[in-house]
Amino acid sequence: MIIIDGVLLSKGKGGVYGEKMMKGFRVWDPYRSKYAALFMIKKDDIKEVSLDEDLKVLYLGAANGTTVSHFADYVSCVYAVEFAPRPMQDLIEVSKRRKNIIPIMADAENPREYAPFMETVDMIYQDVAQPGQAKIAALNLPFLKKDGLLILMLKTRSVDVRVDPRTVFLDSSKQLEESGLKITDACWLEPYHHDHACIICRKM
Template sequence: MKPGFSPRGGGFGGRGGFGDRGGRGGRGGFGGGRGRGGGFHSGGNRGRGRGGKRGNQSGKNVMVEPHRHEGVFICRGKEDALVTKNLVPGESVYGEKRVSISEGDDKIEYRAWNPFRSKLAAAILGGVDQIHIKPGAKVLYLGAASGTTVSHVSDIVGPDGLVYAVEFSHRSGRDLINLAKKRTNIIPVIEDARHPHKYRMLIAMVDVIFADVAQPDQTRIVALNAHTFLRNGGHFVISIKANCIDSTASAEAVFASEVKKMQQENMKPQEQL
């Protein structure tokens, strides 16, 4: 990956990202909680992890160290990169680079996470305080597309977690289904996220909702799913593309309007990037 990496997210604008579907992504996002959801951890180690593992890739020494977001890692080498531990070693999802690190007699494979193809990766590099997605978590992903970011969320939550991936497009849905054949912690749901009652029998209560649906009624869509599937104390993360909501208003006005809509739905946004 050509872009450099700063542990605090420098080098990537905090207000921008790039989406799974190609083209420039949303100009903002929100994280928040529901019910008893607490605030964010502040302070602490925002930079490098405490320990790293050295490995060898094509004769070049690299080191992988944990990021402050659990389940996310930094690969240090000639070019630093954000990576996740590959749940299915030997398999790439979208042509991303992979690196193997020796740990004793075992080898651990990591996948490069391209922030130009994932709004969540861009948010992490932009310095977002919390993503609420961690090993063992149950995640409802709205707007899964072909599964680029979903695959990395699958890596993060690991074999003890689940990713319910909702996508309306049947074409993207086919890619998602093929992805789930190899990644057994992904449950693809090919349905319109506006109608959670149509798939309520498939999804249990979740810890986190991540939404990237790029629709004018995005907040309403998230609220409907949150009321149905999000546990008390759970969290949501929304990627908002202002132009998709109101192309005539400024981004700041759109974000302020969306915050009000969330509050009316008893959703409590805690952070904006």
């Protein structure tokens, strides 16, 4: 990972979404990207979730491709799944500039829709704004290699706005463990993203 003066950067061509540049690199803003927020929070112990050129990633909830574009600067391939038509248009434009992004318009809750396009991956990165986020992660585990990494960016208010975020976090963690995952780390993403948590798991 590239860090200069405490700032997380990526090496691809800039101008994807109006991001700032620093010494020829793209600034990866933690207020725009939950992965960048995780990196800044865990920067003294980030080895487990670091990105490298050998990784193949399934990205669930790709949205407009902001974070996807930074992932693509580091890893060999990103399968980017997005359901909403408008963000998908932006994602397709991003994929034209990053040849290792494979945009897939599908519902992450129904992985059979995109199974024909998939191979096994080293990492699943999930950032979906809907209920049942732990269930969605479990449904996509067949694509993850043994000992592969799952990074779930848990949007607690999207799961159930009526329930305390800490309760949602505990319930979701239990569901992930019941799916056969081992939770290796977890944290809240304050001050960058309110009521968002990150749960990091390994497939056993």
